[in-house]
Amino acid sequence: MFSLNFRKTGWLARYLIFRASTPFTGPEPYLEFTGEDFGEEKFDELLYLEVEKNGMFFGCPVISRPVQNLANKLNFPKQQGGTILLYLETLFSIALIENESLTSNLQHAATIPYHNRLLKIILLALRYHIPGIFYRIPEDILLTELLAENETLHGALKQFEEELLDSVTLKGYSSLGNRQNNFAFSKLYFFLLWTRAEAKNDKSEPEAFLEMDKQLREEMILTFAALIWADDYVDSTEQQVIKKYIEQTRLTESEQNKLNLRIVQPVKIEDIQCSSISVIISRYMVEQLILLSLIDNQEAWQEKEFIEKISLKLELTSEKLEQLYFSVAEFFSVHNERLEFLKNNAAARQFQDYMNDKVVKIVKKNMDNIMKEIGETKELSELLLKATTKPLTTEEKQKVQDQLIDVAKSIPALAIFALPGGGILLPILIKVLPFNILPSSFQDEPVSQQELSQ
Structure with a gap:
């Protein structure tokens, strides 16, 4: 374990010293695919x-207790620390996994030590996040020695610390300590695109990817503006929100002024290029639009229609759009306290109620298929039968939840509602399933009087 010298090192150096001695375990979605040869689409799918x-x-990071505790331990900035640490954990862990996958076929790749890989990603992150700054950092010295002694690093x-504070977090106080720039994901994604190119020996400069990021931000602002102009009226709340979005782009002052002048006039869907470079960016744009449509506390059919048209321009099917609506509802249902701007918002409540009602109807419509699948899952059917007579243990309840989600995934009409995690679907399944009228195949073994009395 390396000493964290709080007097001589900054919080970012302390974090890297910690990660040099404590390798990443990898984000959960990636663990199932360890050792597989990923492609670009799989990378994006897992990143999503x-x-x-x-x-x-x-733009609403979920700061878990372990993340916040680590941020506190490493003396990260108060308020912004959790958000920055989550960004760094996501960036480095995913970049390392992708780099290892893309270079696995190269000679001697299997023998490259973890420290060497981490140093490579650190240097790439510095080049990308602080472009135009020239420094010479030796790559033939152990990472731990560099972090301990190299003044240039x-x-x-x-x-890099200043850049993270400026581009990943937002100024101002938040009781949740999780104010994130809405374009932080964009920065992360284009950095990962560049590191993928580097791993393939494509000698592209980071400036090309920074330019793509800039173009996306400009395009998203025009798309947001077109959304709020969809009903031919822009209220004061919408004006404030779009101005905040423009500030968060971190474009030059003249570029921001140009955008501010442009959105004063109506922006139509025909004015938007929608030059999405990947499915994940299309999803990013649409889910941001869905959230924005809830902010003004109104329910405008024009905005919903606009989102449908944008989705078509982005080549997202109606089924994909349905899934994105549900993903937003799912996140909101689990983390609504973190979406501060949606609290006490009538449109958000209506949206949530609409999605709940939709899932209830689909569950009821597919009840026969659900019960058939349950009947073919021995452990699940036994646990549901047991639940009619006595409480399940915590472990048994978790098994029921996991297996109900698996059942839902096997039914096409329910699959899209099961994928995000089941935050909306599970409570509805548990409430709607007729546990008291289980098929006869569930009741081969009669319940004993002893069990009934327990």
Whole structure:
């Protein structure tokens, strides 16, 4: 274990010293695919699962207790510390996994030590996040020695700290300590695209990917503006929100002024290029639009219609759009206290009620298929039968939940509602399932009087 010298090192250096001695275990979605040869689509699919779960996709990071405790231990900045640490954990863990996968076929790749891989990602992160700054950091010295003694590296890390505070977090107080720039995911994604290119020996400069990020931000602002103009009226709340979005782009002052002038006039869907480079970016844009449509506390059919049209331009099917609506509802149902701007919001409640009602109807419509699948799952059927006579243990309840989600995934009409995690689907299944009228195949073994009395 390396000493965390709080007097001589910054919080980013302390974090890297910690990670040098404590290797990443890898984000949960990636663990099932360890050792597989990933492709770009699989990378994006797994990234989507991770950033949606941890809230970065929504600009609303979910700061778990372990993350916050680590941020406190490493003396990260108060308020912003959890958000920054989550960004770093996501960036480094995923970049390491992707790099290892992409270089696994290279000669001697299997013998590359963890420290060497981590140093490579650190240097790439510095080049990307603080472009135009030139420094010489030797790569033939052990990472632990560099972090302990190299003044050039420490100087670069100090600049990186400032960049993270400026581009990943937002100024101002939040009782949750999780104020994140809505474009932080964009920064993360294009960095990962560049590191993938680097791993393939594509000598692209980071500036090309930074430019793609910039273009996406400009395009998203125009798309947001078109949404709030969809009903031909922009209220004061919408004006404030779109201005905040423009500030978060971190474009130059002249570029921000240009956008502010542009959105004063109506923006139509025809004005938007929608040059999405990947499915994950299309999802990112649409889910941000769904959230934005809830902010003004109104229910405008024009906005819903606009989102449908944008989705078509982004080549997302109606089924995919349905899944994105549900993903937002799922996240909101689990973490509504973290979406501060949606608290006491009538439109958000209506949206939540609409999604709940929709799932209830689909569950009831597919009840026969659900019961058939349950009947073919021996352990689940036994546990449900047991639940009619006595309480289940915590472990048994978890088994029921996990297996009910598996059942839902096997039924096409329910599959999209099971994928995000079941936050909405599970309570509905448990409430709607007719436990008291289970099929006769569940009742081969009669319940004993002893069990009934327990």
